[in-house]
Amino acid sequence: xxxxxxxxxxxxxxxxxxxxxxxxxxxxxxxxxxxxxxxxxxxxxxxxxxxxxxxxxxxxxxxxxxxxxxxxxxxxxxxxxxxxxxxxxxxxxxxxxxxxxxxxxxxxxxxxxxxxxxxxxxxxxxxxxxxxxxxxxxxxxxxxxxxxxxxxxxxxxxxxxxxxxxxxxxxxxxxxxxxxxxxxxxxxxxxxxxxxxxxxxxxxxxxxxxxxxxxxxxxxxxxxxxxxxxxxxxxxxxxxxxxxxxxxxxxxxxxxxxxxxxxxxxxxxxxxxxxxxxxxxxxxxxxxxxxxxxxxxxxxxxxxxxxxxxxxxxxx
Numbered sequence: 070x071x072x073x074x075x076x077x078x079x080x081x082x083x084x085x086x087x088x089x090x091x092x093x094x095x096x097x098x099x100x101x102x103x104x105x106x107x108x109x110x111x112x113x114x115x116x117x118x119x120x121x122x123x124x125x126x127x128x129x130x131x132x133x134x135x136x137x138x139x140x141x142x143x144x145x146x147x148x149x150x151x152x153x154x155x156x157x158x159x160x161x162x163x164x165x166x167x168x169x170x171x172x173x174x175x176x177x178x179x180x181x182x183x184x185x186x187x188x189x190x191x192x193x194x195x196x197x198x199x200x201x202x203x204x205x206x207x208x209x210x211x212x213x214x215x216x217x218x219x220x221x222x223x224x225x226x227x228x229x230x231x232x233x234x235x236x237x238x239x240x241x242x243x244x245x246x247x248x249x250x251x252x253x254x255x256x257x258x259x260x261x262x263x264x265x266x267x268x269x270x271x272x273x274x275x276x277x278x279x280x281x282x283x284x285x286x287x288x289x290x291x292x293x294x295x296x297x298x299x300x301x302x303x304x305x306x307x308x309x310x311x312x313x314x315x316x317x318x319x320x321x322x323x324x325x326x327x328x329x330x331x332x333x334x335x336x337x338x339x340x341x342x343x344x345x346x347x348x349x350x351x352x353x354x355x356x357x358x359x360x361x362x363x364x365x366x367x368x369x370x371x372x373x374x375x376x377x378x379x380x381x382x383x384x385x
Contacts, residue, residue, distance in 0.1 A: 097343050097344035098343045098344075099343050100257070100259065100343055102343070103156060103157075103341045103342075103343040104258075104259035104260050104341060106155075106156045106157075107152060107153075107156045107259075107260045107341060108260060108291075109155075110151075110152045110155035110156050111152055111260075111289065111308060113155070114143075114148065114151055114152060114155070114317075115308070115317045115319075116316070116317070117139075117141075117142060117143050117148065117151075117310075117316075117317065118141070118142045118143075118315060118316060119142065119143055119144060119145070119148070119310040119311060119312055119314070119315055119316055119317065120142050120143070120144055120312065120315075121144060121312045122144065123135075123144060123147070124136075124139060124140075124142055124143060124144065124147055125137060125138070125139065125147055125150075125172070126180070127178055127179060127180055131179075131180065131364075131369075132180050132227070132364060132367045132368075132369060133180050133369075134369055137165060137168070137169065137172075137178070138154075138164070138165045138168060139151050143310055144310065144312065145286050145287050145309060145310040145311075145312065146187070146286075146287055147310075148287070148310035148317065149262065149287040149289075149310075150168050150171055150172055151168070152289075153167070153168075153171055153197055154167045154168040154171065156197075156341070157197060157345060157347055163347075166347070167347045170196075170347045170350070171184075171196075171197065171347075172184060174193070174194050174232050174233065174357075175194065175350045175351045175353075176350045177232075177350075177353060177357060177361075179232075179360065179361060179364050180227060180229075180364065181227070181229050181230070181231050181232050181360045181363070181364055182232045182357070182360065185218065185221060185231065186216055186218065186221075186279075186282060187264055187282075187283075187284040187285065187287075188214055188216060188239045188241065188282065188283050188284050189216065189218075189233060189236065189239075191241075191264070191284060191337070191339070192236075192239045193233060193236060195339070196342060196345050196347075197341060197342045197345035197347070198262055198339035198340065198341065198342065199339060199340055199341075199342045200242070200337075200338075200339055201252075201256075201261065201338040201339060201340050203242060203243070203244050203248065203252055203338060204242075205252075205255070206248070206251055206252035206254075206255045207244040207247075207248030207249070207251050207252050208244065208248060209242050209243070209244060209248075210242075210243055210244070210245075210335060211240050211241065211242055211243075212240070212241045212243060212266055212283050212334065212335065213238070213239075213240050213241075214238070214239050214240075214241065214281055214282065214283040215237050215238050215281060216237040216238075216239070216280065216281055216282065217237070217280030217281060218231045218233075218234045218237065218280075219231070219234060220278075220279070220280040221278065221279045221280055222234075224278040224279075225278075227367075228363075228367065229360055229363035229364050229367065230359075230360065230363070231360075232356065232357060232360055233356075239283065241266060241283045241284060241337055242337065243266050243334075243335035243336055243337045244335060244336055244338075245334075245335050245336075246326035246327075246330060246335075246336070248335075248336075249263070249322070249326065249336045249338070250305075250322060250323060250326065252338070253290060253292060253305050253322060254305075256292045257292065257295060258292050258293060258294045258295050259291075259292055259340070259341070260289055260290070260291055260292075260341065261289070261290045261292065261338055261339065261340055262287065262288075262289060262290075262338070262339045262340070262341075263287075263288040263289070263290055263336050263337070263338050263339075264284035264285065264286065264287060264288070264336070264337045264339070265284070265285060265286050265288065265329065265332075265333035265335075265336055266283050266284060266285070266333055266334045266335045266336065266337065267282055267283065267284075267285045267332070267333065267334070268331065268332055268333055268334045269334075270331055270332060271285070271332045271333065283337075284337055286309065287309065287310070288307055288308070288309045288325070288336075289307065289308040289309065290305060290306070290307060290322060290338075291305070291306040291307075291308070292305060293305065303321045303323070304321075305321060305322040305323075306319060306320070306321060306322070307319070307320050307321065307322050307324075307325045309325075
């Protein structure tokens with residue numbers, strides 16, 4: 070009996086050690102852990118004030134000298150960056166480095182390397198997010214968008230060429246509001262990142278400086294635990310950093326979709342990648358080296374910047 074108990078304990082300890090080694094080797098967390106961490110980050114940062122301006126820059130001495138990490142306020146996209154940074158950091162010192170990896174193409178810090186358009190972020194370097202296959206649960210439509218990055222750069226007075234400025238064309242798979250409700254009922258418990266697609270009304274009102282865009286704003290959907298009834302739409306919660314309200318708003322999915330029906334043509338959905346290795350980066354290519362050289366000669370910007378992907382002052 071004693072020997073059996075000791076062997077059982079040793080096997081359990083060995084299993085834990087092996088699991089830790091496997092996790093360390095793969096860099097993965099598993100679905101439950103990454104979603105638990107995201108939920109904890111959301112709770113810690115749900116009371117932050119929300120503003121329209123892009124509150125982040127590249128730090129002192131750069132063209133945009135604002136800090137690289139949020140300090141007191143966020144906009145809708147910055148809030149998502151913050152949650153993701155805290156989710157994937159094993160220790161506080163990693164958070165800034167992880168945010169750099171998310172905000173900039175391959176983590177190369179510079180205004181021109183920023184993922185100013187969500188369509189480029191999701192189309193070219195989407196980690197730590199991955200697409201959700203919506204065709205399993207709803208009718209999927211494809212929206213074709215052609216970005217104009219240099220229009221955005223010209224309107225904010227940035228004179229260097231933005232990185233990947235020639236990669237402008239994207240096809241975005243999306244579903245309408247009814248499809249999103251239908252799909253949410255089929256997903257496993259956890260958090261999902263939803264980017265609404267701007268309607269013509271939205272772009273006519275808010276896209277004059279940024280040019281064409283598809284995916285704008287950032288919305289978090291919480292799918293309830295699998296042991297609860299998923300037939301009640303009120304159980305599916307929405308969280309988003311509302312510039313109109315000035316704070317993070319929690320509401321139910323159905324109400325949000327109804328209120329935003331005129332401004333958004335559809336919704337693209339992504340999930341957290343448990344196996345993302347944020348330390349994996351590619352070296353600078355010739356385009357990146359030329360951009361670094363150009364940006365090093367620029368004087369500091371004047372005035373506020375309003376990020377292309379941030380939702381304006383909507384009453385949401």
